[in-house]
Amino acid sequence: MPQDRSAAIVERTADSIVANYGRQPLALVRGEGLHVWDADGNRYLDFAGGIATTVLGHCHPRVVAALEAQAHTLWHVSNLYHTAPPVELAERLCAHSFAERVFFCNSGGEANEAALKLARRYQRDAGWDRFEIVVFDRGFHGRSLFTLSATANPAYQRGFEPLVPGIREARFGDLDSVDAAIGPHTAAVLVEPVQGEGGVRPASREFLEGLRERCDASDCLLIFDEVQCGMGRTGELFAYQHYGVVPDVMTLAKALGNGIPIGAMLTTASIGGALVPGTHGSTFGGNLLAAASAVAVLDELTEGGVLAHSLRVAEQLENGLESLARNLGDRVAELRGLGLLRGIQVRGEAGKVVDAAREEGLLVISAGADVVRLAPALTVSEEQIEEALPILERALQRA
Ligand SMILES: Cc1ncc(COP(=O)(O)O)c(C=O)c1O
Structure with a gap:
């Protein structure tokens, strides 16, 4: 050639x-x-x-076969209707994790956007004036305006101001800085259990346990961004399982479809209940080709050794x-x-x-x-x- x-x-x-x-x-x-x-x-x-x-x-042959089979069946009808592949995927994700409800989207940024919006909505529905999000230095959560605002890195943010208000920055690994950042208006703490873009930095178990304790004590949600470190990267299916610290909300994307674009936000039934019809959505979220591929990925990861x-x-x-x-x-x-x-x-x-x-x-x-x-x-x-x-x-x- x-x-x-x-x-x-x-x-x-x-x-x-x-x-x-x-x-x-x-x-x-x-x-x-x-x-x-x-x-x-x-x-x-x-x-x-x-x-x-x-x-x-x-x-991967198993993912190719799933994608091909779905390509000959049905691609897209929108979330105006019920379809089987996203249900099969959500059932599997819940069976393998703490989660009881899943929201599907198309990328990691969208999964985090959904998590942040959910946190605000959930707190407002509970009657609290809680809207602030605590995030960490060197974190990376996406490029939409909310997730960019939650990505405490001026190099990414420069020129896109004004950013979404209500973001409080703490230092990764430093619980004293978390104590200083959490207040009466905190809705959620957003953290990557292993920071990816920020230089491949695994959190310590004590740090994540400390975040869990503080979120419990102050009624705010603990959101784990597992977009990069989830789906088997740590050797466990989800990074939170490696640490033994269970979040309230977890986001996935990247490896979920092995390269077919799909994102997911996982949470409990009671927290997920805040997103009632009309509150949030995505035309392509739960797309049938993507969901069928992700079912194959998850089955291969959990059955295939x-x-x-x-x-x-x-x-x-x-x-x-x-x-x-x-x-x-x-x-x-x-x-x-x-x-x-x-x-x-x-x-x-x-x-x-x-x-x-x-x-x-x-x-x-x-x-x-x-x-x-x-x-x-x-x-x-x-x-x-x-x-x-x-x-x-x-x-x-x-x-
Ligand atoms: C931890 C983490 N969260 C969110 C994102 C954003 O994902 P996406 O590029 O799919 O929007 C990334 C992307 O690198 C990431 O590593």
């Missing part, structure tokens, strides 16, 4: 698509399992996973990263993560490591300026981890 097909697509992107993403100079055309191919036929080992999304790898496998290979990856860090002296500042969501905090620029790894056929991503993030499919093999580690080590040396 000629070597210029990728370059042509890269160039046409700039001429036709809004330039709001910092894309890598790579045009990908096909994927299978842990591999993707560019338009020139070059193969890459994918440890980026579509930003922690393709949890079962590319074109995938989580047990992921924990075994996660240990192998963790050990490999530790020995790599030892070999590289002070190049690596810190290793963090849980399960198959791993961060390597480097001294220097993470972007350069990402570029150097790509040049050797390994896709990884950054999480902030100095963290290299690994989020391979949970189906990654031992051999693929053995293949990735030396590439990463060379990339860290070179970049």
